[in-house]
Structures are given as structure tokens and as C-alpha cells.
Amino acid sequence: MTRIERIEASKHKRGRVLVFLEGGELLKITEQELLDFGLRKGDELEEETLSRLKKAAGVSDVKSTAAELIGKKAMSRASLERKLREKGASEAEARYAGEWLEAIGAIDDAAYAAALVRHCAAKGYGPAKVREKLYEKGVPRELWEEAMEELGDNETLIERFLQSKLKGQTPDEKEKKRLFDALIRRGFSWGDVKRVFGRVMDTYFEED
Secondary structure: EEEEEEEOOOOOOOOEEEEEEEOEEEEEEEHHHHHHHOOOOOOEEOOOHHHHHHHHHHHHHHHHHHHHHHHHOOHHHHHHHHHHHHHHHHHHHHHHHHHHHHHOOOOOHHHHHHHHHHHHHHOOOOOHHHHHHHHHHOOHHHHHHHHHHHOOHHHHHHHHHHHHOOOOOOOOHHHHHHHHHHHHHOHHHHHHHHHHHHHHHHHHHHHH
């Protein structure tokens, strides 16, 4: 049996309750655990009850951390769970927090994937680079195809990139190679780049 010496509200974190146990042990729980377990100063906790209390407190702490992370930055469920494990959560705790946020609509991998693709399109990335980003951010593969519809037409994206870089100036051979290589690095296929590049360059020469 372990006796509760005193219970105090945390001065630093809202909703956090500090439970001081005999022997100097300190438990950080939420108001929900305080109510669920009916804790009071002077209570004697059996080992089984103490174990359940610690487990419940651990889950609540991970859920709180998960909510904070999502509040700061949108991310996929897989990325969230990875970050929680990096912060010390067990695999089960991280998975539970991910399921909880998904259930209340705070995480939506499909919506996140679509937003990520739109962001990549705005940066001028091509399909290969976008897929790389989807993989990097932990978006499930079954969501990629639908999300990729947000990317738009490859040739339009390539032409937009070239126009933004050329700004009406006719490039020399060195500049052409630099732009061509940049488009390949951005994830566009060699065939698409060559086709659009040739069309855009022809336009410049016609104007000359």
C-alpha cells in the first residue's frame, strides 16, 4: 500500500494535478484521473490501483503532448506517432493518441496529403519530388493517387517555373542547362522537361 501525502494543482500547466506519495514519489496526472480514481489526501493505494493510475496518467500525458504537436503543425498520423515515440512514449501510447486524434477529427491523413501536394505544387515540384515528400511525411500510400490530383498539369507547372526564372530574357546554353537540371531535380520527368523546354525556347527564338 502507498499513501497519498498531498494533492496539489500544478502552477505551471493547466489541468495538471500533482500527487505526492509517501517516500517522495510524485505522480503527474490530469483532473480526469483525479475524478476517475476518486483520489484524496490520505488515501492508501494498493499496488494494482497505483499501477493502473500510472498507466492512465501516462496515456493522458501522451495525448496532451500529441494535441500540442498537432496544434503547432499539421502532420500525418504516422509522423505524429513517430514524434511521440521520440519523446519517450511507448508504441501503444503513441498509437492510442493517434487513434484518439483521428477519431475526433484532429488528424485527417487524406486532407493533409492534399494540402501537402498543393504546397509542393506552389513550390514548383514535380510528381517524383511530391511522392518523395508524401513518403517522407508518412502519408499512407493508398492516399497518394487521389492527393496527386491536386498537383495539376505537369507541363503547366514546368512552363510556369521557366517563365518565373527567365523573366523575358533569352538564356544562353549554360543557363539552359542549369534550368533543365533544376527541373529534373524538382521531380519532373526528362521527357516532360524536354518537351516543354523546347516549346518555351522556340517561343523566345521566334520573338527574337
